[in-house]
Amino acid sequence: MEPVVVVLLVVGLLLLLLGAALLAPRLRRRQAPPPEAPPPATPPQPPPQAPPAAGPTAEPTTAEPPVAPPVEQPEPTAGRLVRLRARLARSENALGRGLLGLLSRDRLDEDAWEEVEETLLGADVGVAATTDLVARLRERTRVLGTRSADELRAMLSEELVAVLAPELDRTLAAHRVDGAPGVLLMVGVNGSGKTTTCGKVARVLVADGHSVVLGAADTFRAAAADQLATWAGRVGAEVVRGAEGADPASVAFDAVRRGAEAGVETVVIDTAGRLQNKVGLMDELGKVKRVIEKRTRVTETLLVIDATTGQNALTQAKVFTEAVDVTGVVLTKLDGSAKGGIVIGVQRQLGIPVKLVGLGEGPDDLAPFDPKQFVAALLGGAP
Numbered sequence: 001m002e003p004v005v006v007v008l009l010v011v012g013l014l015l016l017l018l019g020a021a022l023l024a025p026r027l028r029r030r031q032a033p034p035p036e037a038p039p040p041a042t043p044p045q046p047p048p049q050a051p052p053a054a055g056p057t058a059e060p061t062t063a064e065p066p067v068a069p070p071v072e073q074p075e076p077t078a079g080r081l082v083r084l085r086a087r088l089a090r091s092e093n094a095l096g097r098g099l100l101g102l103l104s105r106d107r108l109d110e111d112a113w114e115e116v117e118e119t120l121l122g123a124d125v126g127v128a129a130t131t132d133l134v135a136r137l138r139e140r141t142r143v144l145g146t147r148s149a150d151e152l153r154a155m156l157s158e159e160l161v162a163v164l165a166p167e168l169d170r171t172l173a174a175h176r177v178d179g180a181p182g183v184l185l186m187v188g189v190n191g192s193g194k195t196t197t198c199g200k201v202a203r204v205l206v207a208d209g210h211s212v213v214l215g216a217a218d219t220f221r222a223a224a225a226d227q228l229a230t231w232a233g234r235v236g237a238e239v240v241r242g243a244e245g246a247d248p249a250s251v252a253f254d255a256v257r258r259g260a261e262a263g264v265e266t267v268v269i270d271t272a273g274r275l276q277n278k279v280g281l282m283d284e285l286g287k288v289k290r291v292i293e294k295r296t297r298v299t300e301t302l303l304v305i306d307a308t309t310g311q312n313a314l315t316q317a318k319v320f321t322e323a324v325d326v327t328g329v330v331l332t333k334l335d336g337s338a339k340g341g342i343v344i345g346v347q348r349q350l351g352i353p354v355k356l357v358g359l360g361e362g363p364d365d366l367a368p369f370d371p372k373q374f375v376a377a378l379l380g381g382a383p
């Protein structure tokens with residue numbers, strides 16, 4: 001064999017050995033066993049705890065369950081008007097004291113009677129009721145002759161109470177009938193205080209020991225449903241609401257169905273009060289009522305009127321009475337008005353009893369209306 005060939009063979013052999021030496025570890029790695037099999041099952045371990053805070057008494061932290069807001073105990077309704085009578089101070093000054101001052105004049109001439117008339121009209125008593133009242137007072141002061149302050153006060157009180165028709169039934173038909181919850185429908189223009197009044201009425205009912213479901217059928221204003229939910233939460237009542245812009249009638253229907261399932265005493269339904277279009281309003285309210293009545297009867301329809309909007313409120317109120325069969329009036333914001341005579345005017349012109357009055361923004365500032373107590377507050381003295 002040629003020496004060159006021998007050298008080439010040796011070099012080739014050496015290269016082969018070198019290549020084998022380099023590839024061997026890689027091949028060993030490729031054939032390595034799969035990762036370790038999981039250890040046998042053990043009971044689940046608690047998550048590792050954060051190291052305790054420094055200090056000898058530190059305890060390990062644990063998550064607190066969410067805390068529901070405390071359920072409030074509303075004030076009883078009896079005597080609320082008496083408690084809130086100071087809120088009528090503005091009306092007391094403008095109407096009560098004004099009239100008493102005028103009638104105690106020595107000479108009640110035509111000018112004096114004109115002033116009495118103006119005082120009554122200025123307090124929103126309305127023309128018809130003012131004419132009646134002045135005629136009655138003229139007659140009685142004539143018969144009475146000389147008048148002591150007490151006699152005058154008693155006479156005025158009797159006449160004001162009489163013109164408030166104390167014989168009207170002012171009880172709220174909000175209770176179960178024929179095995180179904182009472183249904184209270186709240187209507188009125190926006191801003192009159194409907195949503196607030198729904199909340200306050202729910203409290204009145206809860207205060208009297210009844211259970212309530214609230215229906216947020218004012219789907220026009222999203223905040224109204226939130227507002228209602230807050231009122232409900234405070235007294236532990238349930239609220240049924242729909243999506244913003246949902247059909248108010250369907251929300252009202254769901255609320256009534258839920259109230260029936262839960263066996264509550266009353267379902268209180270808030271509505272939107274857009275007045276820009278009378279036909280639209282009548283259609284909407286009419287439909288809400290019709291749809292509810294597929295299931296059960298609406299036992300009370302309350303018209304909420306803002307006392308501070310005066311005679312204008314009456315014009316709007318009439319639209320509602322044409323749309324639905326209103327059974328009672330709630331006069332809100334009487335605390336902010338010097339025109340307490342609106343109670344007389346509203347009742348007289350609508351022919352519907354005032355059942356509740358709002359005397360403030362506090363949760364229990366809604367009182368069952370009582371003519372004698374109201375007149376006593378106006379004139380300042382015991383009923």
Ligand SMILES: Nc1nc2c(ncn2[C@@H]2O[C@H](COP(=O)(O)OP(=O)(O)OP(=O)(O)O)[C@@H](O)[C@H]2O)c(=O)[nH]1
Nearest residue numbers: 190191192193194195196224332333358359360361
């Ligand atoms: N001072 C006073 N404020 C009241 C009374 N009742 C309601 N309000 C206030 O009137 C404002 C309007 O009340 P809401 O209940 O939102 O009126 P609403 O009729 O539901 O209004 P919409 O939802 O827009 O139709 C709120 O700020 C209430 O706190 C009351 O008797 N006295």
